[in-house]
Amino acid sequence: MAECFRFYMGSQEWAYTSDRREIAIGPTTYSPKAIQRSELNFEFEKQEISIKMPYDLSPADLFILFNPSTVLWLEIKKSSGALVFVGKIVSCSFDIDLAEATMKAISIQALMKGKIPTRTYGASCPHELFDSGCGLSSATWAVLLNTSSVTLDSGRRIFTSAAIGGYASQYFAGGYVTLSYQSSYIINQTGGQITLLFPLLLWADDMSLTVYPGCDKTLSTCENKYNNIINYGGCPWIPTRNVMTQGF
Structure with a gap:
């Protein structure tokens, strides 16, 4: 059959x-x-x-x-x-x-046989940006662009936008972009230029491109960039020195 x-x-x-x-x-x-x-x-x-x-x-x-x-x-x-x-x-x-x-x-x-990770404790935050633990809304922080006003390089991994140039360099580093059903991690942002991990193969004029900022999971970024310290999940004062092996 x-x-x-x-x-x-x-x-x-x-x-x-x-x-x-x-x-x-x-x-x-x-x-x-x-x-x-x-x-x-x-x-x-x-x-x-x-x-x-x-x-x-x-x-x-x-x-x-x-x-x-x-x-x-x-x-x-x-x-x-x-x-x-x-x-x-x-x-x-x-x-x-x-x-x-x-x-x-x-x-x-x-x-389903894969192990579900449990929460880990360390100096950095275990939450993912915009998840339920973080509590921030991705829609609030999204930057909406139109592909007609964005320049994409021939490799489809680097694009330039005047709107992105209004943000500090590396503001979007560690974030991601979405275009239709595609998404790609942002590995670098300098001025109005963003470099992606994966190319955006589906690209045409007059499409909606959404850019989200990144988070390095530090206490400083949570407080100063996102004003979300109340939901910070890390333990920044955990000693970095192992007293059991290195002494006090």
């Missing part, structure tokens, strides 16, 4: 079938492509699957330069509509000779 593969990332979706004809399941139409999967391992801790497809078929082509900054999910169904697999794409490799991409996915059940 033919199978149907639906990849989705944010609002983006790609739907293919191993059949020779289009298949419609609910609102989704699956296009016929040269796509196949490996056998599914049903062990709870190793529920994984491999998908082979042409290397230039989306979304495999998104992995050619960099891994996407947004999680890519996979849903596999029988042509009858029966659900076979739901999971997360964790890697993609390419065979140039065969012009083929192999994507590896792990199931939601396998993802």
Whole structure:
């Protein structure tokens, strides 16, 4: 029986079938492509699957330069509509000779085996900026830009904006940007120029680009930059000297 593969990332979706004809399941139409999967391992801790497809078929082509900054999910169904697999794409490799991409996915059940980190105590704050522990609203601190007024370099990792130039250098360092379903970490900001960790591949005029400042998790930044010291979660007066090994 033919199978149907639906990849989705944010609002983006790609739907293919191993059949020779289009298949419609609910609102989704699956296009016929040269796509196949490996056998599914049903062990709870190793529920994984491999998908082979042409290397230039989306979304495999998104992995050619960099891994996407947004999680890519996979849903596999029988042509009858029966659900076979739901999971997360964790890697993609390419065979140039065969012009083929192999994507590896792990199931939601396998993802659940990961350990949930507990809170750690140290001088720096354990909260993430804008999370429930931090308490600040990301919308309050967001800077909204229009891509028509932003200059992006050919590598799609550095952009310049006059609006960003109004902020102190490194104000946005450690923060992130969002553009449609994409996001990327900010590794540097000098004047109006921002350098990103991952390129923004989806870019066109008149799109909304949102820039968020960063936090180095120090008491000084929490107090002076964000005026949020009441929610600071670190213990800045923990001694840095280990008296058990170094003495008093």
